[in-house]
Amino acid sequence: xxxxxxxxxxxxxxxxxxxxxxxxxxxxxxxxxxxxxxxxxxxxxxxxxxxxxxxxxxxxxxxxxxxxxxxxxxxxxxxxxxxxxxxxxxxxxxxxxxxxxxxxxxxxxxxxxxxxxxxxx
Amino acid sequence: xxxxxxxxxxxxxxxxxxxxxxxxxxxxxxxxxxxxxxxxxxxxxxxxxxxxxxxxxxxxxxxxxxxxxxxxxxxxxxxxxxxxxxxxxxxxxxxxxxxxxxxxxxxxxxxxxxxxxxxxxxxxxxxxxxxxxxxxxxxxxxxxxxxxxxxxxxxxxxxxxxxxxxxxxxxxxxxxxxxxxxxxxxxxxxxxxxxxxxxxxxxxxxxxxxxxxxxxxxxxxxxxxxxxxxxxxxxxxxxxxxxxxxxxxxxxxxxxxxxxxxxxxxxxxxxxxxxxxxxxxxxxxxxxxxx
Numbered sequence: 001x002x003x004x005x006x007x008x009x010x011x012x013x014x015x016x017x018x019x020x021x022x023x024x025x026x027x028x029x030x031x032x033x034x035x036x037x038x039x040x041x042x043x044x045x046x047x048x049x050x051x052x053x054x055x056x057x058x059x060x061x062x063x064x065x066x067x068x069x070x071x072x073x074x075x076x077x078x079x080x081x082x083x084x085x086x087x088x089x090x091x092x093x094x095x096x097x098x099x100x101x102x103x104x105x106x107x108x109x110x111x112x113x114x115x116x117x118x119x120x121x
Numbered sequence: 122x123x124x125x126x127x128x129x130x131x132x133x134x135x136x137x138x139x140x141x142x143x144x145x146x147x148x149x150x151x152x153x154x155x156x157x158x159x160x161x162x163x164x165x166x167x168x169x170x171x172x173x174x175x176x177x178x179x180x181x182x183x184x185x186x187x188x189x190x191x192x193x194x195x196x197x198x199x200x201x202x203x204x205x206x207x208x209x210x211x212x213x214x215x216x217x218x219x220x221x222x223x224x225x226x227x228x229x230x231x232x233x234x235x236x237x238x239x240x241x242x243x244x245x246x247x248x249x250x251x252x253x254x255x256x257x258x259x260x261x262x263x264x265x266x267x268x269x270x271x272x273x274x275x276x277x278x279x280x281x282x283x284x285x286x287x288x289x290x291x292x293x294x295x296x297x298x299x300x301x302x303x304x305x306x307x308x309x310x311x312x313x314x315x316x317x318x319x320x321x322x323x324x325x326x327x328x329x330x331x332x333x334x335x336x337x338x339x340x341x342x343x344x345x346x347x348x349x350x351x352x353x354x355x356x357x358x359x360x361x362x363x364x365x366x367x368x369x370x371x372x373x374x375x376x377x378x379x380x381x382x383x384x385x386x387x388x389x390x391x392x393x394x395x396x397x398x399x400x401x402x403x404x405x406x407x408x409x410x411x412x
Contacts, residue, residue, distance in 0.1 A: 006124075013130045020130075026123040108124055 008109035010092060015118040016083040018076070023108065025071040025096070032071035037099035040064045040073050044090040044113055053090050054081060073108075085115045168195045212287030213245060220246060220280045223264065225271040232263050238282055240412060241325045243290050246280040248273045254290060256322045257282070258353045258412055268320070268353060269294040293319040298331050301346035301387075305401070308336040316403070320352050327353045328409045337399040342377075345369065345390040345406045349381060353412040357383050367408030371401060379408050 013019045025033040042064060044054040056063030056075055063081075065074045073096070092113040098104040127134065155175055159167055164180025166187065178187065181199025190198040216237055221229040230238075242257040244267060255269015269291075283290070296318045305313050313335025320329040329352055331345060349355040367379030369390035377392025390406045 008126065011128050011130070017130050018132075019128070020132075021126060021128045023127075024125040026125060028123070030123070109126075 006109050007111045009111040010113050012114035012116055013082065014116045015085050016079055018079045019082060020077075021075040023073045023075070023094075025073070025108075032069070034068055035066050035071050035073070035096075036068040038066060038068070039097050039099070040066060040075075040094065040108075041097070042075050042092065042094045044092050046087060046090055048091065053085065053087060082115065083118075087115065088117060089114050166197070168197050170195055211289070212283050212285050213281035214283060215281055220265075220277045222248070222272055222274045222277065225273075226268065227264055227266050228272060228277070229263055230265055234262055234265060235260050238265060239284070241322055243283040243287055244269075244281070245283075245287070245290070246277045248277055249275040252279075255294060258322070258327075266354075268296075268322075293321040295319050296329070296352065298347050298351055300331075300333065302338060304338055304341070304343050304346050305333070305335050305404075306338045308398075308400075310338075313401075317405075322353070322412070325411050326409060327355075327412050328407075330405060330407050332403065332405040334402050334404070335400075337395045337397060337401060340394060340397045342391050342394050343389055344371070344377075344392070344395065344401070344404055345379075345388070347388050349386055349388050349410065353410075355381065355386075356411045357381070357386070367406060369404075369406045371395075371404045374401075379406055381410065 010019075010021060025035065027033050039057070039059040041058070042054075042056040043052050045052055054077065056077070058064040058066045058073070063076050063078075065076075066072070067074070073094075075094070090113050091110070093110045094108045096106050096108050155167055159175060160177050162180060166178040166180075167175050168178045170176045176195055178195045178197050178199075181187065182201070185199040185201050187197045188200050189196060218231045223229045238257055238260050240258060240260060243254065244257055244265070245252065245254045247253070251273070253270035253272065255267045257265050258268050259266035281287075298315060298318050300313055302310055302312060307313055313333040316332040316334055318329075318331045318333075320327055322328070331347070333345075337344065349357075367388070369375075369377040369379050369392055371377075371392065375392040375395075377390055379388060379390050381387075382389050388406075388408050390404075395401070
């Protein structure tokens, strides 16, 4: 069964670690979806409407790389960024937008990102 | 659409693809959707013009309904409900085709009439604002032969037929028979005075009555002699060897029989001999035969 805006909770990681999430978009036949013209955005917030704790985008290039031909979206939180995380749990949200006017926006997943505090960074 | 997710922390895989294949609603749902701008007004329909192509079918006139028409760009057109083949509680059926005047007893119809109409059906149409009705007595591929009201040379509209007994259809139709004056006349060699003459058709059986007043011409046993074809295309073969097809009465004088004479095609009343010049005030002949 297909669902809209599925919940996906990324694996917890240690504050100060580098975290990468690679996501491939496939059609129902299992073929990679051509993401030419699409852009992605990943955000962490403590709650909806609050100031973003982290914002990754593909356009402009800031932490997200889209490989259109393979339908791949790669998110990277650098160790510097994660070291600055002063939270243990945050709401996460990854969206994909087309270049149509207005853009077609779809949430690929949303969930909760957990970060373990490091004793010493 | 599926998402295959893998995660790593410090280059160490922490999540496998298997665990994170997520089915989500197709992202293309929006991109491939029919734009709202396709329709421009109330009542418009979105129809396919080809494989993977759609267009707008602008709303039709009030009361019209869409029907398939491969000749249209959209494959659909609007037509009035009066153009549909329909039968209502009145018993009349709209054939959705045009009838045209050919003669007072024939009309031209589209090819294939035999698959729609049959002998004995009722018909109704409007010609020059006058409603005409009658029976179908012969069906050819493109022509109907009728009795009842005489057809007039006008455009026909509101044409209907019925296999049954529709509301408003007359119980009978008057006819003007032509009788053989050699046996029955007005005393001067003209047609006897017709008091009543009508026919009705039930199924394929034609029933008729003729009542007339006049004078016997010649001394013999026959009074009414009338060509059967005046009323309908009698199935003569069905009457071979079957003499009696009706009754004949002359009040207070005689009772006789009515026969079909195949050799002449006539319907003939026969009774006791009647003297020449006998004045006959009320002779009647009933007949019934298959058409």
